[in-house]
Amino acid sequence: MARDTAPQKQPTEAQLREARLKAALKTNMARRKAQTRARDAAVPEDADDNKDSGPGRPEQES
Structure with a gap:
C-alpha cells in the first residue's frame, strides 16, 4: 500500500x-x-561595594 501525501x-x-x-x-x-x-x-566580587560611586557621583568616604 502506498501512502498518499499531500504536496x-x-x-x-x-x-x-x-x-x-x-x-x-x-x-x-x-x-x-x-x-x-x-x-x-x-x-570581581568586591565590585558591589562601589555601586553608588560612578561618573557624576562624588566618592563616598567611609
Missing part, C-alpha cells in the same frame, strides 16, 4: 517573515545571555 504548500510571505524574526530573536537572546555571563564573570 507541501509554500509558506506565505507573512510566515517567512515570522520565521526570520523568530530566528533573529533567538540569536539575539543567545548573544545577550552570553554577554551577561561574560560581564558577570569579569566583575
Whole structure:
C-alpha cells in the first residue's frame, strides 16, 4: 500500500517573515545571555561595594 501525501504548500510571505524574526530573536537572546555571563564573570566580587560611586557621583568616604 502506498501512502498518499499531500504536496507541501509554500509558506506565505507573512510566515517567512515570522520565521526570520523568530530566528533573529533567538540569536539575539543567545548573544545577550552570553554577554551577561561574560560581564558577570569579569566583575570581581568586591565590585558591589562601589555601586553608588560612578561618573557624576562624588566618592563616598567611609
